[in-house]
Amino acid sequence: MALLELRHITRRFGDLEAVKDVTLSVEAGEFFTLLGPSGCGKTTILRMIAGFDEPDEGELFLDGQPLAGIPPEKRPVHTVFQSYALFPHLTVAGNIAFPLEMAGRTRDEIRRRVGETLALVHLEEKSAAFPHELSGGQKQRVALARGLVNKPRLLLLDEPLGALDAKLRERMQIELIALQREVGVTFVFVTHAQQEALALSHRIAVMNAGRVEQADVPEALYSSPKSRFVADFIGTINLIEADVVESNRHGLLLRAAGIGDIAAPAHPGIAAGRHGALAIRPEHLRVSPHSESAGLKNHFLGTVSEYLFRGDVTIYTIRLDNGLSLEALTTNAAPGRARFHEIGDRVRVEWRHDAGVYLAD
Amino acid sequence: MKRGLMLWSATLVTYAFLYVPLAVVVLFSFNDSELNASWVGFTTRWYAKLLGDETMLQAAANSLFIALVSSLIATLLGTMAGIAMHRWRPPLLPFLVLTPVAMPEILLGVSLLLFFRQVLDLTLGLFSILLAHITFSIGFVAIIVRARLAGMDESIFEAARDLGATPWKTFVRITFPLIVPGVVAGYLMAFTLSIDDFVITFFVAGVGMSTLPLQIYSMIKVAVTPEVNAVSTLLMALTLTLIAIASRVALTTLKRGT
Numbered sequence: 195m196a197l198l199e200l201r202h203i204t205r206r207f208g209d210l211e212a213v214k215d216v217t218l219s220v221e222a223g224e225f226f227t228l229l230g231p232s233g234c235g236k237t238t239i240l241r242m243i244a245g246f247d248e249p250d251e252g253e254l255f256l257d258g259q260p261l262a263g264i265p266p267e268k269r270p271v272h273t274v275f276q277s278y279a280l281f282p283h284l285t286v287a288g289n290i291a292f293p294l295e296m297a298g299r300t301r302d303e304i305r306r307r308v309g310e311t312l313a314l315v316h317l318e319e320k321s322a323a324f325p326h327e328l329s330g331g332q333k334q335r336v337a338l339a340r341g342l343v344n345k346p347r348l349l350l351l352d353e354p355l356g357a358l359d360a361k362l363r364e365r366m367q368i369e370l371i372a373l374q375r376e377v378g379v380t381f382v383f384v385t386h387a388q389q390e391a392l393a394l395s396h397r398i399a400v401m402n403a404g405r406v407e408q409a410d411v412p413e414a415l416y417s418s419p420k421s422r423f424v425a426d427f428i429g430t431i432n433l434i435e436a437d438v439v440e441s442n443r444h445g446l447l448l449r450a451a452g453i454g455d456i457a458a459p460a461h462p463g464i465a466a467g468r469h470g471a472l473a474i475r476p477e478h479l480r481v482s483p484h485s486e487s488a489g490l491k492n493h494f495l496g497t498v499s500e501y502l503f504r505g506d507v508t509i510y511t512i513r514l515d516n517g518l519s520l521e522a523l524t525t526n527a528a529p530g531r532a533r534f535h536e537i538g539d540r541v542r543v544e545w546r547h548d549a550g551v552y553l554a555d
Numbered sequence: 556m557k558r559g560l561m562l563w564s565a566t567l568v569t570y571a572f573l574y575v576p577l578a579v580v581v582l583f584s585f586n587d588s589e590l591n592a593s594w595v596g597f598t599t600r601w602y603a604k605l606l607g608d609e610t611m612l613q614a615a616a617n618s619l620f621i622a623l624v625s626s627l628i629a630t631l632l633g634t635m636a637g638i639a640m641h642r643w644r645p646p647l648l649p650f651l652v653l654t655p656v657a658m659p660e661i662l663l664g665v666s667l668l669l670f671f672r673q674v675l676d677l678t679l680g681l682f683s684i685l686l687a688h689i690t691f692s693i694g695f696v697a698i699i700v701r702a703r704l705a706g707m708d709e710s711i712f713e714a715a716r717d718l719g720a721t722p723w724k725t726f727v728r729i730t731f732p733l734i735v736p737g738v739v740a741g742y743l744m745a746f747t748l749s750i751d752d753f754v755i756t757f758f759v760a761g762v763g764m765s766t767l768p769l770q771i772y773s774m775i776k777v778a779v780t781p782e783v784n785a786v787s788t789l790l791m792a793l794t795l796t797l798i799a800i801a802s803r804v805a806l807t808t809l810k811r812g813t
Contacts, residue, residue, distance in 0.1 A: 244717055245716075245717075246713060246716075246717075265716070266713075266716040266717050267716050267717070267718075267719045267720055267721055271717075272717055272718060273713075273714070273717045275710045275713070275714055276710075277708050277710050279708060279710040279711045279713065279714035280711075280714075281711060281714075281715070281729055282711075282733070283732050283733055292715070292718055292720075292728075293718040293719050296718060296719030296720045296724065297719055340718065341718075344718075344719070
């Protein structure tokens with residue numbers, strides 16, 4: 195049985211449907227992420243799990259027990275807030291002791307558990323400091339320690355890394371994964387940063403306008419998105435509008451206006467005549483001088499109109515002869531050369547017949 | 556250099572305008588003369604006389620009692636009003652609580668007098684003064700407490716609930732400790748407002764009931780005697796002490812960054 199279950203949850207604010215018929219389940223021990231742009235309803239779902247909000251329709255279950263009507267303080271669910279929400283008048287130790295005191299633990303147990311948890315987040319020496327004396331990363335750790343100390347069934351994290359700078363953010367991501375593995379508490383994480391979600395999560399639910407577009411493991415979301423929104427939101431992707439000319443078990447034959455025929459991987463359930471788009475990742479495109487060819491099934495001529503040199507990789511924007519722009523990512527793995535093409539160069543863009551995903555409208 | 560000099564003299568003149576009259580009062584309370592005309596010599600006999608003046612002592616005792624009790628009750632009610640205004644944002648409450656603050660004192664005095672006599676049929680005296688002082692103090696406390704809450708991260712209170720605190724525990728352990736500086740400042744404000752209120756007290760005091768400001772007023776109807784200077788000096792000392800405490804509370808709070 196799933197630890198947390200959301201069944202057909204709908205939540206309205208006036209005329210706005212913030213969450214529309216969401217059904218999800220989270221397994222014990224999972225690092226589960228709600229990913230989506232701001233205003234997609236992910237924070238509303240988090241608040242309903244925490245008990246600060248109730249759904250208009252549908253039900254939530256924790257360990258099979260309905261959560262309706264149970265106030266936040268009675269739910270074995272703790273939250274790490276975006277602003278950390280540390281109590282400014284209490285020390286680090288006082289903050290971490292708070293949930294234990296509320297749960298009526300003995301003084302000895304509180305002292306021991308606070309000590310253990312401080313060690314877990316490497317903040318032993320800051321035990322007597324007040325929140326305003328801490329750096330952003332330290333506040334973050336105190337908030338995590340406070341959320342974990344009373345061993346909740348579920349820890350909710352509301353964009354907890356949002357306020358940190360890029361370097362620190364990356365380090366906290368690694369620490370967060372290690373921490374979750376160590377304590378074994380189920381995490382429900384909310385973020386709008388897709389790379390963060392991919393890096394941290396066991397499973398991700400991609401949300402858009404109150405609905406769950408797709409819930410799956412990160413690799414599946416990346417390699418087989420089920421909608422244009424997911425394809426576009428997770429990573430970078432090229433969308434080539436194309437009609438289905440032929441569909442059989444070996445593959446699809448697509449026709450794109452101004453380009454011509456494209457071979458795409460088979461997609462059961464898609465018949466000839468459908469309209470949609472082929473979604474293909476930049477790293478699946480090969481770029482070579484126009485006179486050469488890697489011999490791949492799909493190949494088109496174009497001109498380099500832009501490039502972004504990132505050191506390990508270079509991202510080219512290539513304008514095909516029909517006006518369509520594609521992004522292609524090439525690794526600079528060959529020793530001695532860091533980049534291959536200049537702006538204005540005529541190049542050949544190629545990709546395999548089994549690359550990409552066809553997204554029918 | 557020249558501009559510095561001008562700035563300094565402007566500052567000096569402004570402060571002189573504010574504080575010389577007060578200094579004169581203090582100085583002449585130690586003047587060994589019946590008249591407030593010229594300096595004769597140092598004495599403390601006006602203070603001695605003050606301490607022997609039964610009516611004056613009674614008035615001072617009344618003032619202290621009214622100030623202590625009314626500010627205490629006003630702080631309790633004002634704190635609750637301040638929290639309610641912040642938490643639930645009721646449309647009418649701020650208007651109801653803050654009107655007495657903005658209303659001209661004379662108007663408030665007259666309307667309270669009419670209300671006590673015509674509506675409640677209350678005998679004017681200590682009790683009616685207490686009610687009046689509570690009425691005009693609540694708003695000040697409420698404003699200060701609400702301002703304190705307005706500067707705080709709302710999620711702190713949600714975090715307390717989230718971590719297992721009932722609404723009451725959240726208030727005791729989190730909300731109240733955080734607004735204490737506001738509550739103390741509100742209390743001191745209410746106390747100083749009450750102890751030197753003249754206009755409203757004048758209307759609702761009734762016969763035979765006197766407070767320090769009323770007593771001073773009745774004395775200067777005859778003449779500004781050095782005894783008035785002495786009692787004014789004492790009142791000033793008390794008020795200044797309270798202001799010093801209030802600003803100290805505010806400062807320590809700022810330093811702790813809470």
